[in-house]
């Protein structure tokens with residue numbers, strides 16, 4: 001199945017985040033964007049590549065940036081367009097419904113950061129269009145900032161081409177926020193344990209495959225099966241897992257200098273991701289997760305995690 005088709009199937013449920021995995025990923029990611037991009041660089045023209053229903057597009061437009069969101073899944077773009085005309089940051093509980101206490105906490109943090117930039121009062125509705133990241137329909141050097149998050153690059157076969165397009169449309173000294181799936185995390189070990197336990201944890205990878213993911217050259221990217229959709233009717237798709245060193249090497253081939261790096265789901269991955277994907281998790285799991293999440297947010301260094309977040313700047317000027 002084509003990537004666009006898979007995401008189109010998820011369109012109606014995309015914003016309703018009931019699982020710990022995505023709730024934490026987006027809470028942390030949006031906090032990083034508010035604090036490190038919006039508050040520090042205040043970009044006025046933003047391109048959101050692989051925007052989906054526009055989570056990060058709305059964050060930027062809420063403080064007055066002119067935002068264009070592009071995605072290959074036309075049904076997600078339709079939803080983003082509908083949200084765009086009626087968007088209200090206060091009412092929307094920031095960007096997705098609140099089912100966990102930490103989402104509420106992060107919403108308040110994000111809101112207070114954005115308030116410094118006059119949140120809501122300057123809102124310019126983002127515009128959304130269908131386009132492929134590998135062939136962006138914009139002139140060279142036309143944006144102050146490019147956002148490419150929610151693992152978009154992990155779904156693109158020739159992601160290098162997408163990176164070159166991003167660099168092309170970014171103005172010199174412009175910034176680039178990338179979030180992708182990472183290869184080095186505790187899930188690697190969980191996958192091996194799961195294979196030994198005959199799929200008791202739900203990863204479903206063979207021992208051979210699980211071991212080869214560990215023993216491939218350390219900076220190399222790998223592709224793994226990723227189940228989407230509900231567990232009764234999963235849709236399998238390959239997803240690319242990146243490495244920090246590999247990405248830094250690629251960035252240096254373009255005129256992109258990495259300024260900062262974070263990881264998400266490092267300590268929280270002490271719980272297998274297959275449990276964190278569960279919708280409406282039981283209380284014991286929520287409590288354990290909250291405990292680990294508190295440790296993760298307090299640790300000042302970025303430990304290996306399931307997501308890598310890079311803030312980069314284009315050289316020049």
Ligand SMILES: C[S@@+](CC[C@H](N)C(=O)[O-])C[C@H]1O[C@@H](n2cnc3c(N)ncnc32)[C@H](O)[C@@H]1O
Pocket residue numbers: 003004007049050051052053054055056070071072073076131132133134148149150151152153155156
């Ligand atoms: C997990 S979603 C993330 C969406 C959004 N950034 C977010 O954080 O919610 C990944 C998105 O990448 C989009 N995508 C995949 N390949 C693409 C491509 N070649 N060009 C543009 N978008 C693409 C998918 O359609 C999907 O909406």
